[in-house]
Amino acid sequence: MKKGFLKIVAGLMAGMLLLGGCDALPKGSDGPREVPTTITADFTKGENKGGNWVTYGDCKVTLKDGKAVVTERSASNTGVAVPCPDYRGNTVVTSAQATTENGSLTLSMRYEIFGNVTYVNIAAGIPNESGVVDITGKIEIPANAENALIYLEANDVRDYTVSSFEVSIDGEFNDLTNVPVESLEDPTKTASLSAAYADYFKFGVASPATVMTNTNDGFKKLILTQFNSVTPENELKPENVLDAKTTLADPAKYNECPAVHFDAAKPILDFCKENGISMRGHTLVWHSQTPSWFFYENYDVNGQLASRDLMLTRMENYIDTVINWCETNYPGVIYAWDVCNECIDDGGGIRQSYWTQTIGEDFVEKAFEFARKHAPANVELFYNDYNEYQTSKQDDIINLLKPIAAAGNIDGMGMQSHINSGLNVDNYVAAAKRYADELGVVIHITELDVQAPKSVNPMYDQGVYMKKLFSAIIEADKAGVPIECVTVWGLTDDMSWKSATKPLLFYGNLSPKPAYEGVMCAVNGGDVQKPADYVEPVSDTTPFVEDYEDQKFTGGPRYSSVQKIVEGGYESDYCLQNSEGYAEYDGYSIDVSQYAGHVIHVSFAIKSKADVCKCTADIDGTWPNIAEVQTGTDEWVLGEGDFEVEEGATLTIYFESSDMSPFFLDNVEIKAMN
Numbered sequence: 001m002k003k004g005f006l007k008i009v010a011g012l013m014a015g016m017l018l019l020g021g022c023d024a025l026p027k028g029s030d031g032p033r034e035v036p037t038t039i040t041a042d043f044t045k046g047e048n049k050g051g052n053w054v055t056y057g058d059c060k061v062t063l064k065d066g067k068a069v070v071t072e073r074s075a076s077n078t079g080v081a082v083p084c085p086d087y088r089g090n091t092v093v094t095s096a097q098a099t100t101e102n103g104s105l106t107l108s109m110r111y112e113i114f115g116n117v118t119y120v121n122i123a124a125g126i127p128n129e130s131g132v133v134d135i136t137g138k139i140e141i142p143a144n145a146e147n148a149l150i151y152l153e154a155n156d157v158r159d160y161t162v163s164s165f166e167v168s169i170d171g172e173f174n175d176l177t178n179v180p181v182e183s184l185e186d187p188t189k190t191a192s193l194s195a196a197y198a199d200y201f202k203f204g205v206a207s208p209a210t211v212m213t214n215t216n217d218g219f220k221k222l223i224l225t226q227f228n229s230v231t232p233e234n235e236l237k238p239e240n241v242l243d244a245k246t247t248l249a250d251p252a253k254y255n256e257c258p259a260v261h262f263d264a265a266k267p268i269l270d271f272c273k274e275n276g277i278s279m280r281g282h283t284l285v286w287h288s289q290t291p292s293w294f295f296y297e298n299y300d301v302n303g304q305l306a307s308r309d310l311m312l313t314r315m316e317n318y319i320d321t322v323i324n325w326c327e328t329n330y331p332g333v334i335y336a337w338d339v340c341n342e343c344i345d346d347g348g349g350i351r352q353s354y355w356t357q358t359i360g361e362d363f364v365e366k367a368f369e370f371a372r373k374h375a376p377a378n379v380e381l382f383y384n385d386y387n388e389y390q391t392s393k394q395d396d397i398i399n400l401l402k403p404i405a406a407a408g409n410i411d412g413m414g415m416q417s418h419i420n421s422g423l424n425v426d427n428y429v430a431a432a433k434r435y436a437d438e439l440g441v442v443i444h445i446t447e448l449d450v451q452a453p454k455s456v457n458p459m460y461d462q463g464v465y466m467k468k469l470f471s472a473i474i475e476a477d478k479a480g481v482p483i484e485c486v487t488v489w490g491l492t493d494d495m496s497w498k499s500a501t502k503p504l505l506f507y508g509n510l511s512p513k514p515a516y517e518g519v520m521c522a523v524n525g526g527d528v529q530k531p532a533d534y535v536e537p538v539s540d541t542t543p544f545v546e547d548y549e550d551q552k553f554t555g556g557p558r559y560s561s562v563q564k565i566v567e568g569g570y571e572s573d574y575c576l577q578n579s580e581g582y583a584e585y586d587g588y589s590i591d592v593s594q595y596a597g598h599v600i601h602v603s604f605a606i607k608s609k610a611d612v613c614k615c616t617a618d619i620d621g622t623w624p625n626i627a628e629v630q631t632g633t634d635e636w637v638l639g640e641g642d643f644e645v646e647e648g649a650t651l652t653i654y655f656e657s658s659d660m661s662p663f664f665l666d667n668v669e670i671k672a673m674n
Ligand code: XIL
Pocket: 001, 002, 003, 119, 120, 233, 234, 341, 416, 447, 497
C-alpha cells in the first residue's frame, strides 16, 4: 500500500538486472526456455544466490533457520519480495506465512508499465494470538507489465519474519516471455473529456510522478489532451512528504515540527504549473500511508505515544508547512486539499488509529481548524472518504462534519467513488445532493473507478454503465448539486491500483475504452457502440456447486479475509475455512451476477465458534440477509434461503460469522428457482 522510494526501487531494479530478471528462471540463449510455474523463496540461500527473493526497499534482511528476518524497516512498504517478471499476462496465486508484531501484513504487487510504476494490494492478514499471519491471494498481472514482483508490506515499520513465500501460475501458463510489449497509441487523437465537460465541472485524473519523469511522453500527452485537474496518486501523502532521514537524525530539534520535503511531488507540481493545470492536494491527515514514528515521543516507535498536546502541535505545524510550502513555491496550483481522509470506520463511528490514540476523536475537527487558519482563502478544504454513497456511512460522515461545517472550516465533500457497475446511479447522486444540502459544501468526485462487471461483454457493459452514471451526474449538476470536479483514479487500466478489475477510461496502450465512450455519450448524446465481437448474453442458470472435494474454490475474499481448503468437511474430507478478516463481514464472497433476473435458492453447511453465521447479499450499500443460522457449538449446521437477483444486477453474496471467529463452509449450492 505504501510507496515513494524511487531511489530504492532504482537500486532494486539494478539488482534485478544483475540477476537477469529472476534467478529462478534459467536463461538459455537458444530455444524456448523452461519457465517454472511456481517460484518459491528459499531463505537458506542469500539474496541473488538462487533463492528467488530480493530485499524490497530500505530494510535489513537476515537469514536464520530457513527464514528471512526483516529488521530496520524504514517504511511500512519495505520487506521481502519475490520477483516474477516472466509471469506477465497470467493470473498468479501468491501465499506467504510470517510472524510479526505489526497489526497486519499485506501481499502487494509492483510492476512497471511503459515506464510508469503501479502498486496493487493483493490480500492482507492479521496475526493470530501467536503472531502468525497466513496470507493467500490471487492477482492478474497485465500483459504489458514488466519486472513484476510481489512483496510483503505491513501497516507499520516493526520487524517481521517470513517462513514461506511463494508465487505460482493459476491455471494454464500464458508464456509471454518472448512476446514484446504492445506499442502505445497516439493519445492526442482522442477528443477531450475536459473540453466536453467544460460547462459542468473539471475533469481530473490521478497520476504518479513517473508520468512526468517518464521518457515515454504519451502519458503526459494523454493528461494534456484529456484532463484539467491532476491529483498526485501518492506523492503528497505524509509518507512521501515527511522527511524521515532528517527528522529521525535529530528528533529533539524536530520534535514539534517534523522536517518535510517535496522531492516526490515536485515533478507533478512543475508539470501542473508549466501547463496551467489545477491540482488537488491529497492528503494531509490520514491513518494510512503515514509512518507510525510520526506519532511517538521522540519519534521512537519503541517508546511512548506522543501526548495530545504534542500531536496537536505536530499536526498544526505539518498542515501549515505543507500547505504553505506548496503555495509559496507553486502559487495558485493547488486549488483544493483533502484535509482528512477516510476517518469513518467500516463498522461505523470514528476509525480508531494513531490519530485517535494520541489526539482523540476530535482530531478531524482540529485538522480542519488548523487548515482553515493556515490555508490561503481561495484554497478549498475537503473531507474525503470511500463507500460514501452507502446510507449508514453518509449518516456517519454528516454527523462528523456538521460541527466543522458550522464552524465554517470545510468547503467540500470528496466522494472517492471506488464503485462497481452494480451501484444504483440515482442513489449515488442522491448522496452527493445530501452532502451538499446538509453540510452546505461543494462536491468533488475524487477517485472514480468502476470495476468492470463479470459479464460476457465486460468492456461494453461498463461503457453502458458509465453513460448512465455520467448522465445522472450531469442531471444532478444541472439541478443545482454543486459538483465541481470529477477525478478518475488513474490514467489507464494497467496503471490502476485495481488493475485486475479494469476500472478506468483508457486501455493500457492509451486508446479509449467503451467506458470513455460512455462518458462522452452522456454529454454529447449517442450510444456506446457494440463491439464487433459482442456476445449476445444468455442467462446462465447452471447451478453453482462447491463441495471442496477437489480442493478448489472459485469465490474469493471479501475485503481482507483468507480462505483455505482444510480437512474435515461436512460428511466429507474437505471444506473451506474462512479466517483472519478485519471485520465480521470480511467473509467468503461469490459472484452470482449470472442469475440476474432469477430467484436463487442458496443452501450450505457451516460450522463456527461464533454464535451466528450468515449468508448475505451485497447490493448498493445494503446487505439483505439470505440465511442466518445459529452456530457456536462448533458442529455443522445447515442453512438455506432464497433471494431475488434483480434484472441487470451485478451481485455478490457472502458468508460471514458474527464475531470474526473462523468459519468452515461446505456443500454450497446456488440454483435458479424460476
Ligand atoms: C492508493 C494508490 O492508488 C496506490 O498506489 C497506493 O498503493 C495506495 O493508495 N483511497 C485513497 C487513495 O484516498 O489515496 C488510495 O490510493 C486509494 C484509496
